[in-house]
Amino acid sequence: MRNISDDELDFILNDIKANGVVIEDLQNNLLDHICCVIENEIPLNEDFYKFYKQILPRFFKKELKELQVETEKLLTFKNYYAMRNTLKITGIVSALFTILGASLKVLHYPGAGIFIQLGGILFSLVFLPLMIVLKFKDEEKKVDKFVLSLGFLIAMISFIGVLFKLMHWPWASVLMISGISAFVFAYVPLYYFTRVRREEIRFNTTINSVLMMACGGLIFAMFNLGYGQKITNEEHSLTKLKESSEHLIDEINSFDTISTVNKNQFVKLKQELYEFKVEIQKTNKK
Amino acid sequence: MYICPMYTSELIKGTLKTIILNLLKERGRMYGYEITQTVKDMTAGKIQITEGALYPTLHALEKNGELATEEEYIGKRVRKYYTITEQGTQTATEKVNEFVDFIRTMKFLLDIEPRVSNA
Structure with missing residues (x-):
């Protein structure tokens, strides 16, 4: 037996x-x-190198x-299965x-907010990040x-934006518009042009791209279906009128010396102002 | 894939964990090279575990808590000895039972009559 x-x-x-x-344990195992x-199998007088x-x-x-790759793969295999199970459960x-939350909201029953919030949070903060990790692991091509x-x-x-909108939280529109714009104008073209050259997935890529573009485009178009400019302006002036009349009434009430007649x-006058306000609202509705 | 025996790799693919766990269950403490040599000797060279398959599997079994390790210095280098844990013993029994059942099913499926041994 030769000594090293x-x-x-x-x-x-x-x-x-x-x-x-690079795994130290593996280095030591291989070295030994x-x-x-070498110690057991090297022929007599054979050169070491x-x-x-x-x-x-x-x-x-x-x-x-x-x-190294195989070891890493086996070490993460257990986590991989746990992640896939979590993905399934959180998805469902x-x-x-x-x-459930949407149904409760439509029926004006209590508990809608909680269910929608939980569903949205699970979907956007657990399900989708897990999908990113798994896609990164599963897909063979770097570009994919x-x-x-x-x-x-x-x-x-986008989904965090929708969640914010449903819950009337701030920054909802910014999140939604930026998400949907990025989806329609950046992601769908990128998806199409990176995959369409591959013969085996060309058909599916085209169908998926058209569907995504149609859905994204529809949602994007819906942002413009809000209240018109005229209605918004009138609502604004009504609010101002209400504020000024309330301020006036407060002032009147604070005068101790004012006569009962006055x-x-x-x-x-307050009554007339109120009737005037109702009249304006009716006109707007027409 | 990494096992290059007289048997085809497809045939014994997936039995590596069973082989390692059962060997350590019977022999106690062993190191990597010793495992490969023992399997080779026991099967008269019909099954040769390659290093490329052995070490990733040993690391995975260790991480899963089925194997425990002890390190010993042989001169300047470290030698890692593997021993089976209680959980590993349980897994070994389960895997062997599963394999026995698999063989029975395959015998039935392929309609194999047991041959009289030459031994």
């Missing part, structure tokens, strides 16, 4: 590191294994780094919560990894 010298040991370890094996092979080069291909098919739960992950990120922003006149 310290220099030879350092040479093997450096070569293992240079070949892309290679040393054992020559024999080392000869036995190294036993450890891989193409390159030594395969061991968020869909159920959203449908990035494009699909970008899509899910845009979907996250006070009655002011009450009458």
Whole structure:
């Protein structure tokens, strides 16, 4: 049995590191294994370096780094399954919560807000980020990894926007408009042009792109179907009128010395102002 | 994929964990090279576990808590000895039972009559 010298040991370890094996445990395992092979199998008077080069291909098919990749794959395999299960559960739960919340909202029953919030939060903050991680892992092509992950990120922003809008929270419109705009004008073209050249997925890519463009376009168009400018202006002037009349009434009430007659006149004026306001509202509705 | 025995890799793919766990269950403490040599000797070279398959599997089994490790210095280098845990023993029994059941099913499925051994 031949003994390995310290220099030879350092040479093997450096070569293992240079070949892309970075897990220390794996480095030590391989070092010991290679040393054992050399110690037990090297023919008498055989050159160490020559024999080392000869036995190294036993450890891989193409390159030594395969061991590192395979180890990492096996180590994350357990998490991968847990992530897929979480994805399934959060997907189903968020869909159920959203449908239930929307039904309660339509029927004006209590609890709608909580269900919609939970559904939206689960979907946009758990389901979609998990989808990004899994797509990154599953997709083979780098371009697909990035494009699909970008899509899910845009979907996250849009759904958070929708959630904010339903809950009447601030920044809802900014999130929704930026999300939908990015989806229609950036993501769909990117998705189409990165996949359409591949013969095997060309048909599906075209169909998906058309569907996404149609849905995104429809949602985008809906942003313009809000209140008209005229109605908004009139509502604004009505609010101002209401504020000024309330202020006036407060002032009147604060005068202690004012005569009852005058006070009655002011009450009458208040009544007239109110009727005037109702009249304006009726006109607007017509 | 990494096992290059006399048997085809497709045939014994997926049995590596069962082999390692059962071997450690029977023999106690072993290190990587020792495992490959023992399997090779026991099967008269018909099954040779390659290093490319062995170490990723050992690391995965260790992470899952099915194997425990002890480190020992052999001169300047570290040798990692693997021992089976209680959880690993349970997994080994389950895997062996599953494999026995699989063989029975395959026998029935392929209609194989047991041959008289030459031994």
